[in-house]
Amino acid sequence: MSISVAVFVLFVVATLGITFWAAKRSRGASAYFAAGRKISAWQNGFAVAGDFMSGASFLGIVGLISLQGFDGFLFSVGGFIAYVTILLLIAEPLRNTGKYTMADVLAYRLRPRPVRALAALSTFTIVIFYMIAQMISAGALVKLLLAGSGIGYNTAVVGVGVLMMTYVVFGGMLATTWVQIIKAGLLLSCTLVIAVLVLAHFGFHPGNFFAAASRVTYHEQGEIVITDFLRPGLRYSPPYGPLDLISLGLALLFGCAGLPHILMRFYTVPDAPTARKSVVCAMVLIGSFFVMTSILGLGAAVLVGPDYILTHGGTNMGGPLLARSLGGEALLGVVSAVAFATILAVVAGLTISASTSVAHDLWVNVIHRGVERRSNETVFVARIAALGVGAASIALAIVLGPTSNSGVLATLAMAVAASAHFPVIVLSIFWRRFNTAGAIAGLSAGLLGSIGLILVSPTFMGIDASSTITAARHLFQTRPWFPLENPGIVSVPLGFLGAIFGTWLSQEQASDSKFNELMVRANTGLGAEQSVAH
Amino acid sequence: MKPIAADSSSSRPSEADWNRIAASARFQHLLSVKKMFIVPAFVFFLGYYLLLPVLVGYAPRLMATRVFGTVTLAYLFALSQFAVGWTIAVLYLQASSRFDRLAKDVLKEDLLGQDTPE
Numbered sequence: 001m002s003i004s005v006a007v008f009v010l011f012v013v014a015t016l017g018i019t020f021w022a023a024k025r026s027r028g029a030s031a032y033f034a035a036g037r038k039i040s041a042w043q044n045g046f047a048v049a050g051d052f053m054s055g056a057s058f059l060g061i062v063g064l065i066s067l068q069g070f071d072g073f074l075f076s077v078g079g080f081i082a083y084v085t086i087l088l089l090i091a092e093p094l095r096n097t098g099k100y101t102m103a104d105v106l107a108y109r110l111r112p113r114p115v116r117a118l119a120a121l122s123t124f125t126i127v128i129f130y131m132i133a134q135m136i137s138a139g140a141l142v143k144l145l146l147a148g149s150g151i152g153y154n155t156a157v158v159g160v161g162v163l164m165m166t167y168v169v170f171g172g173m174l175a176t177t178w179v180q181i182i183k184a185g186l187l188l189s190c191t192l193v194i195a196v197l198v199l200a201h202f203g204f205h206p207g208n209f210f211a212a213a214s215r216v217t218y219h220e221q222g223e224i225v226i227t228d229f230l231r232p233g234l235r236y237s238p239p240y241g242p243l244d245l246i247s248l249g250l251a252l253l254f255g256c257a258g259l260p261h262i263l264m265r266f267y268t269v270p271d272a273p274t275a276r277k278s279v280v281c282a283m284v285l286i287g288s289f290f291v292m293t294s295i296l297g298l299g300a301a302v303l304v305g306p307d308y309i310l311t312h313g314g315t316n317m318g319g320p321l322l323a324r325s326l327g328g329e330a331l332l333g334v335v336s337a338v339a340f341a342t343i344l345a346v347v348a349g350l351t352i353s354a355s356t357s358v359a360h361d362l363w364v365n366v367i368h369r370g371v372e373r374r375s376n377e378t379v380f381v382a383r384i385a386a387l388g389v390g391a392a393s394i395a396l397a398i399v400l401g402p403t404s405n406s407g408v409l410a411t412l413a414m415a416v417a418a419s420a421h422f423p424v425i426v427l428s429i430f431w432r433r434f435n436t437a438g439a440i441a442g443l444s445a446g447l448l449g450s451i452g453l454i455l456v457s458p459t460f461m462g463i464d465a466s467s468t469i470t471a472a473r474h475l476f477q478t479r480p481w482f483p484l485e486n487p488g489i490v491s492v493p494l495g496f497l498g499a500i501f502g503t504w505l506s507q508e509q510a511s512d513s514k515f516n517e518l519m520v521r522a523n524t525g526l527g528a529e530q531s532v533a534h
Numbered sequence: 535m536k537p538i539a540a541d542s543s544s545s546r547p548s549e550a551d552w553n554r555i556a557a558s559a560r561f562q563h564l565l566s567v568k569k570m571f572i573v574p575a576f577v578f579f580l581g582y583y584l585l586l587p588v589l590v591g592y593a594p595r596l597m598a599t600r601v602f603g604t605v606t607l608a609y610l611f612a613l614s615q616f617a618v619g620w621t622i623a624v625l626y627l628q629a630s631s632r633f634d635r636l637a638k639d640v641l642k643e644d645l646l647g648q649d650t651p652e
Contacts, residue, residue, distance in 0.1 A: 070608055074587065077615045081583050085570045087626060088576050207603045214604035230606045231598040232590040242591025249587040253580075273634055280623045292627050294609075513549050516556035523564060524637040526555070527547055 004333030004340075011186070012163065012343045019171035030532045032172035032379045033356050037531035039177055039268040045281025047177045048265050050184030052079065052256070052282070053289050055137035055411035056130075057341035058187060059316040061290075065297020067306050069216070069229030071236050072297055074245065075411065076290035083286060087259045087279045092272040093429045093522035094263060100265045100360045101353075102421060106428050109514035118443045122420040123260040125447065127354040127389070128396070129413035130272055131347060133229050135397035136409065138343045140316040158422040160340075161262040161394035163204055164348040168355065168386040170377075173268060176348050183338075183345040188289055189289030190338045194319070195292040197326040198299035213298040218306040229301050240483040248411060251488030253396055255414025258421030261353035270531045296322060313363075345373075347393065353414040355385035368405025407532045411486060412454050419491035421517035423499045429522060435504055441502025446495025453487035456480060489515045555644050564636040571629045575622055579625055582618055 039047070057079060064072030098104030103119035135157065142156045167175050200210040214228040227234065236245045250394050256262060266275045300309065300318035303325050309318050320339065324332035359382035364372055372378060424442045427434045454460065461481065462474035484490075503510075521527050547555075555594055590597050590608055597608035 070606070070612070071590075073609070073612055074590070077586065077612050078583075081579070081615055081619050084622055085576075087623060088572050088579075210604045228598070228604070228606075230609050231594075232606075232608045233594045233598075236591060242587070245587035245591045247583065249584060253583065273630070276627070276630060280627055283619060283623050287620060291613065291616055294612075420567050445555060513553050517547075517549070517552035519565075520552050520555045520561065523561070523568070523633075524555075524640055526641055 002333070004337040005331050007334050007337035007445055008340055011182070011337065013164075013533070014182065014534070015167065015175075015179045018182075019167050019175040022171035022175035022178065026172050026174055027101075028376065028532065029378050030529070031174065032382065033352075033360065034264075034267040034529075035172070035177050037268060037270055037529060039278075040268065041274045041277035042281050043181055044265055044269050044274070044278035045511065046184045046286060047180040047268075048262060048278060049285035049289070050180035050187070050283040050342075051261055051349045052286055053184060053187055053263065053342070054130075054134060054346040054410065055141075055339060056133040057290075057293070058191070058339055058342055059137045059140065059319055060133070060410065061293050062297045062300065062319040062320075062322075063309070063314075063316045064235070065229075065294060066300035066304070066309055066322070067315060068113045069213075069234040069298070069301065070232050071234050071245075072212060073294045075252070076125070076293045078295045079256065080287050080290045080491060082253050082256035083279060083283045085253060086262075087276065087283070089426060089429075090257045091261070091266050091275045091279050094425075095266045095269065095272045095275040096522045096525045096528040097429075097518055098267060100267055101357050102258075102260055102425065103357070106424060106439055107365065108428070108518050109511060110428065110434075110439050115436060115439050115443075116361040117366045118440060118447075119196045119421075119424075120357045122416070122443055123357040123361075124354055125451065126258075126260060126413050126417050126421075127350045128393075129416060130261075131350050131393045131398060132409055133344050133409035133413065134347050134350070135393060137316055138340065139344075140399065141320070141339055146248040157397045158394055160174065160344055160347065161390050161397070163344055164351055165387055165390035167348045168351045168390075169383045171262075173352060176345075176352050177265075177268060179345045179348060183341050184285065186338045187342050188285060190335055191289055191292045191296065194299070194323055194326065194331075194335070195295040195516070197331075198295050198322070199388070201299075201303065201326065209295075209298070209302075212302045216306065229298055243489060244484045244486055247484050247486040247489035249488075250492050251411060251415035251418045251486050253418070254422040255416075255418035255488075255491060257413075258417030258425065259414065260281025260357065260417075260421075261349045264353045267529070270432070271528065272525050294471075297363060337512070351386050351389045352382075353392070354389045355382045358382065358385035358388075412459065415486055415488045416447065416450045418446075418488055419450040419495040422492070423495040427496075427503075428497050429518070431503075432512070432515045433510055434499070435506060435508045437506030437508055438499045438501075438503030442495050442499025446491060449494040449498075450487045450491035451469070453482050453484075453491055455483045457487065458483070458485055536593045551644075555640060558640065558644065560636070560643055564633065564640055567636060568633055571626070577625065579618060579622055583615060586615060 030036055058312045061072060061075045064075060094105055097108050103116045106115045106119055138160060167179055199209060210230060214230050215226050216229045217224060217226050263488065269278055297320055300322035304321045309321055312321060312327050320332055320335050323335040359378045363381045364370060364378050420443050423446060424439045458480040459476055463477055463479065464474055597606065599607045601607055601610055
């Protein structure tokens with residue numbers, strides 16, 4: 001316990017130092033929102049990886065594998081593979097044509113006000129979903145760590161919220177980026193140490209490790225069962241399991257390419273080639289991390305056991321409990337502190353993307369039609385918005401409890417991103433005919449379709465036994481109307497169809513020369529936003 | 535919020551500039567070279583990736599086949615996704631140095647004003 005506090009305090013002191021440094025350097029909007037576009041390829045690679053290796057993936061996915069074996073690992077594969085989409089289709093055109101937000105790319109050749117307003121709304125929705133996932137991880141951690149101590153859950157959440165607001169309000173993108181870089185380094189080293197310890201436990205004979213993973217023993221409805229955790233089908237079983245898996249695959253594959261806090265990172269580098277290199281760097285880090293999640297998850301299943309995990313913190317706690325069984329309270333302390341730092345950093349990244357969208361898309365471009373009335377007005381509004389987002393997420397975290405798996409929740413956020421953002425981004429970069437009506441129809445269909453389906457899915461609908469504790473009860477006590485947990489297989493095509501039919505049905509003529517401009521800019525970098533000299 | 539360093543704001547390309555460059559032979563060449571890499575790479579990776587949930591979902595018996603010791607085909611197939619992703623990334627990095635060169639040529643040629651097809 002004292003070790004976790006020490007590690008966490010060290011992290012907080014270091015990151016506050018960075019915030020102070022960044023605040024002194026930061027002048028103007030481009031510095032505040034895009035770190036002056038001077039982040040290097042490897043720095044951005046770490047920051048992107050840091051944004052993506054969230055509390056939800058470290059705690060949630062390892063937890064899923066520790067309880068459901070191989071099927072949980074599919075979350076890892078999809079999360080990694082999504083970066084191929086970003087690399088091939090998104091990162092470079094985005095960097096070359098946009099300024100601060102994803103909506104910049106859409107506003108480039110479409111009518112900016114309606115498109116930006118809707119894009120800001122969906123950005124907000126995705127950020128809130130993702131934020132809930134992170135906060136639930138935080139809650140679960142605090143519950144495990146601080147059981148019996150003086151610090152309550154609410155105090156811890158307020159602490160995290162205040163720190164995150166400090167990073168974002170004072171340090172802007174530069175501070176948020178460095179917080180993310182440091183945290184990515186910590187999380188990767190931590191994961192590597194645990195993975196090595198797991199293998200060491202089996203005398204570095206992978207064969208022995210996998211043999212143990214094929215005979216995981218636990219109780220199910222009072223009976224002892226022995227299950228092969230390397231075999232698929234523990235989470236996704238017929239009749240709807242296979243479809244749900246494909247649905248999850250689609251949501252992950254296209255969802256990352258629509259996550260506002262990830263996309264925003266590509267504006268912080270000097271040019272498109274750097275953006276490209278940073279994606280590849282992130283792919284190396286994220287890939288290694290996600291491969292290791294399988295060792296950690298299976299390790300937890302073998303060494304801690306599903307029985308113990310379920311009764312000691314539940315679905316998000318496989319990783320920390322594994323750390324304790326391998327390295328005692330000391331390692332648990334370090335891992336928990338790192339996991340906490342992870343949540344803090346990701347929440348800061350989410351906050352800056354939401355507040356940028358409010359300030360740049362809504363305030364300046366929708367409400368004031370692209371005119372900044374006073375210098376630095378955008379930054380000022382963004383700071384206010386960050387405080388608002390911070391306060392809202394503190395409130396949400398206090399209202400919600402650590403009841404559901406955060407990995408699953410984060411994936412639902414990705415389903416919204418895949419359905420609402422990905423179709424319109426891709427079509428506006430690659431389809432000459434695409435127009436404003438198409439973008440609005442695509443955004444709305446994707447957003448409403450995915451959220452609607454999530455609300456009537458087994459995540460929110462179900463009939464609970466009367467013994468279920470209130471916090472774990474389904475929101476709607478009825479049989480789910482939509483059988484799949486993940487809406488991707490329906491809502492991603494819905495987003496595309498909305499965009500395509502919206503375009504066809506409207507009379508609006510897309511501007512040919514605007515598309516020429518977009519293409520030349522996207523492919524050559526001519527006219528792209530420059531980095532700012534100090 | 536004026537860009538201090540670059541001279542880009544003073545000489546923003548006009549509509550005619552964009553249209554001329556977009557129509558130039560070199561730019562069209564750049565697009566087709568990029569397409570030749572990106573389209574097959576994307577289609578291949580999409581297919582290879584979606585095969586994983588499809589096989590795991592609809593052929594769980596096959597995927598539960600043990601290949602080395604207790605290691606299943608499913609786990610190996612999942613791991614191979616990482617190898618495929620990294621390979622595409624490296625190939626793309628190599629190919630993209632050519633894209634950058636071609637993009638530079640497009641702009642250089644346009645500056646010189648000699649828009650002659652190859």
